[in-house]
Amino acid sequence: MQNHLLLKALKGEPVKRPPVWMMRQAGRYLPSYMELRRKYDFFTRVQTPQLACEITLQPVDQIGVDAAILFSDILVVPQAMGLDVQLIEHKGPYLPKTIQSHSDISRLESDEAADKLQYVYDAIRLIKKELNGKVPLIGFAGAPFTILCYMVEGKGSKNFERARQFCVSKPLEAHSLLSKITDVTIQYLIRQVKAGADVIQVFDSWSGLLSPSDFSKFARPYLIQIANELSAHAPVILFPKGSWYALEDLAVNSKASALGVDWCISPLTARTLTAGRVTLQGNFDPAHLHLSPEDITQEVHDMIRQFGPQRYIVNLGHGITPDVPVQNAKAFVEAVKSFKS
Amino acid sequence: MQNHLLLKALKGEPVKRPPVWMMRQAGRYLPSYMELRRKYDFFTRVQTPQLACEITLQPVDQIGVDAAILFSDILVVPQAMGLDVQLIEHKGPYLPKTIQSHSDISRLESDEAADKLQYVYDAIRLIKKELNGKVPLIGFAGAPFTILCYMVEGKGSKNFERARQFCVSKPLEAHSLLSKITDVTIQYLIRQVKAGADVIQVFDSWSGLLSPSDFSKFARPYLIQIANELSAHAPVILFPKGSWYALEDLAVNSKASALGVDWCISPLTARTLTAGRVTLQGNFDPAHLHLSPEDITQEVHDMIRQFGPQRYIVNLGHGITPDVPVQNAKAFVEAVKSFKS
Numbered sequence: 001m002q003n004h005l006l007l008k009a010l011k012g013e014p015v016k017r018p019p020v021w022m023m024r025q026a027g028r029y030l031p032s033y034m035e036l037r038r039k040y041d042f043f044t045r046v047q048t049p050q051l052a053c054e055i056t057l058q059p060v061d062q063i064g065v066d067a068a069i070l071f072s073d074i075l076v077v078p079q080a081m082g083l084d085v086q087l088i089e090h091k092g093p094y095l096p097k098t099i100q101s102h103s104d105i106s107r108l109e110s111d112e113a114a115d116k117l118q119y120v121y122d123a124i125r126l127i128k129k130e131l132n133g134k135v136p137l138i139g140f141a142g143a144p145f146t147i148l149c150y151m152v153e154g155k156g157s158k159n160f161e162r163a164r165q166f167c168v169s170k171p172l173e174a175h176s177l178l179s180k181i182t183d184v185t186i187q188y189l190i191r192q193v194k195a196g197a198d199v200i201q202v203f204d205s206w207s208g209l210l211s212p213s214d215f216s217k218f219a220r221p222y223l224i225q226i227a228n229e230l231s232a233h234a235p236v237i238l239f240p241k242g243s244w245y246a247l248e249d250l251a252v253n254s255k256a257s258a259l260g261v262d263w264c265i266s267p268l269t270a271r272t273l274t275a276g277r278v279t280l281q282g283n284f285d286p287a288h289l290h291l292s293p294e295d296i297t298q299e300v301h302d303m304i305r306q307f308g309p310q311r312y313i314v315n316l317g318h319g320i321t322p323d324v325p326v327q328n329a330k331a332f333v334e335a336v337k338s339f340k341s
Numbered sequence: 342m343q344n345h346l347l348l349k350a351l352k353g354e355p356v357k358r359p360p361v362w363m364m365r366q367a368g369r370y371l372p373s374y375m376e377l378r379r380k381y382d383f384f385t386r387v388q389t390p391q392l393a394c395e396i397t398l399q400p401v402d403q404i405g406v407d408a409a410i411l412f413s414d415i416l417v418v419p420q421a422m423g424l425d426v427q428l429i430e431h432k433g434p435y436l437p438k439t440i441q442s443h444s445d446i447s448r449l450e451s452d453e454a455a456d457k458l459q460y461v462y463d464a465i466r467l468i469k470k471e472l473n474g475k476v477p478l479i480g481f482a483g484a485p486f487t488i489l490c491y492m493v494e495g496k497g498s499k500n501f502e503r504a505r506q507f508c509v510s511k512p513l514e515a516h517s518l519l520s521k522i523t524d525v526t527i528q529y530l531i532r533q534v535k536a537g538a539d540v541i542q543v544f545d546s547w548s549g550l551l552s553p554s555d556f557s558k559f560a561r562p563y564l565i566q567i568a569n570e571l572s573a574h575a576p577v578i579l580f581p582k583g584s585w586y587a588l589e590d591l592a593v594n595s596k597a598s599a600l601g602v603d604w605c606i607s608p609l610t611a612r613t614l615t616a617g618r619v620t621l622q623g624n625f626d627p628a629h630l631h632l633s634p635e636d637i638t639q640e641v642h643d644m645i646r647q648f649g650p651q652r653y654i655v656n657l658g659h660g661i662t663p664d665v666p667v668q669n670a671k672a673f674v675e676a677v678k679s680f681k682s
Contacts, residue, residue: 158499161662164628211604211626211658244585245606263552265586285552287505317552321502 024319074142139197143204208242263317293331300335365660415483480538484545549583604658608647634672641676
């Protein structure tokens with residue numbers, strides 16, 4: 001590996017500057033991605049290793065990030081478990097058949113689901129070959145609670161009210177479903193590592209909708225199970241978006257190497273809660289990528305000073321939005337590279 | 342006033358049990374509201390004092406809450422300031438002409454906007470007469486940042502990305518707009534109190550989308566200005582939804598009598614951050630209103646024990662959802678009445 005920054009930051013080893021990557025860095029703000037998006041539909045892009053590879057490499061080549069992240073989607077897991085997952089233009093994901101009962105859950109594929117994601121492992125092998133050690137590759141999956149949200153609600157939602165009601169009013173079904181998703185996810189992520197992923201990130205995009213008490217029931221055990229089993233294979237980053245109240249607990253009680261934080265917590269509070277026990281990743285507000293490149297540079301330097309440059313991975317607090325000018329994304333990355341302690 | 346619980350809890354005076362009301366208690370879960378909703382469109386319901394009065398009283402009579410809250414909408418303020426506000430069935434609010442520039446802001450009505458809301462003051466007078474001292478009446482408005490979100494974005498949104506970009510990249514325009522909204526809101530709320538509102542709640546429904554640093558710029562000064570000016574007229578409840586990081590500051594530095602909290606913070610953490618300086622209001626997760634009445638009772642009693650029964654107003658952490666059975670809403674309220682310290 002030529003660029004060790006991410007792996008060192010995850011191990012807590014000293015670095016001369018923190019590593020930087022951006023959630024959704026292979027995405028719609030990049031004109032080269034938009035070209036492929038016009039030619040191939042979403043699942044063709046995800047399921048064709050050559051396309052997934054090309055898209056994954058674009059921000060490495062064009063923006064200069066310190067890590068590649070597999071181009072894929074968290075909903076390939078429910079798909080591999082047998083659910084129909086559609087992507088409706090301008091509306092987002094749609095699952096016509098949702099999960100509501102024990103019998104729905106029992107029909108979900110479990111043992112062989114990870115086998116159906118061979119195209120992901122093929123993409124990873126191809127990406128690793130093309131990267132040729134330039135930067136590490138991050139594999140990923142959705143966390144079980146977030147996957148449950150889509151399986152039960154059937155589409156995106158502001159509060160995932162139905163999914164949360166399902167957990168609260170049918171806890172046995174919820175835990176049965178969460179366990180099944182967890183088992184598949186662990187197999188899937190281990191196979192991503194075996195195919196070449198250097199780091200694993202687990203996205204709990206909707207865990208912040210849960211009260212601390214419900215988080216401890218419906219999100220925490222499964223996040224910890226995944227982190228602890230995967231940590232034997234590769235460093236794990238957990239990103240329970242919005243669940244600031246869980247940072248201390250996850251820092252102490254999980255084997256995650258890093259925790260992601262969104263922008264709704266100050267760097268100082270995040271550091272205080274985790275007390276130097278884990279690497280932190282985040283948390284630039286993507287809305288600030290609409291500032292001038294000079295102001296972005298200033299704010300990135302301030303953010304690094306606030307987190308401190310060690311045990312820290314510079315990232316956004318959420319995915320980069322499609323309307324960010326490419327030069328501003330570059331300014332974000334360049335700011336990290338020009339940082340002097 | 343026959344029921345002093347809310348006013349006592351707001352003043353920090355001892356009560357034998359905490360008061361209870363529910364955000365959106367006059368809403369779609371009530372069959373009697375749905376009947377009026379089928380007959381009259383939204384703005385007819387809001388702008389006709391007799392209808393607003395009837396709707397406001399429904400939960401007092403049917404559910405037995407300890408306070409009435411004016412039936413209205415936070416978007417009557419942008420409407421009074423001259424913007425076209427439409428309500429599109431199944432989609433929510435839509436403002437065809439959004440605010441983007443200084444000249445857009447200069448065209449907004451300011452001095453006479455509060456005069457245009459005479460129908461609200463008329464509704465309040467009618468409600469007070471009908472209530473006849475049974476329970477206090479809560480008036481309300483949206484906080485300036487939340488109103489800005491709708492004025493700039495033009496509709497509901499998951500992250501109000503455009504509105505936040507507007508604040509960040511055009512801070513002069515943002516502050517000019519926020520000041521103008523604040524001035525109108527203060528006049529509007531003072532006139533609500535003069536018409537008879539006993540308590541004022543300010544909803545900052547989207548402040549939780551802001552980083553602590555942006556909150557301190559774009560939400561905090563205006564919330565504090567409103568709380569401080571209104572507190573000379575009536576007790577004020579500030580509800581900066583999701584902005585847990587601001588609780589300590591607002592408890593110390595605003596003249597609000599109470600702070601609302603959503604369910605994504607534990608009662609203990611909320612109490613610790615505010616250190617007994619203000620009354621707290623919240624924070625039952627509406628998803629838990631789908632439990633059995635027995636389980637709701639148990640959870641409400643637990644919640645009261647965790648917050649402690651003094652300086653506390655029992656409420657939800659967000660509006661009651663349309664699918665909650667009426668008997669469960671009643672169980673929520675009854676649980677508070679049966680609470681024994």
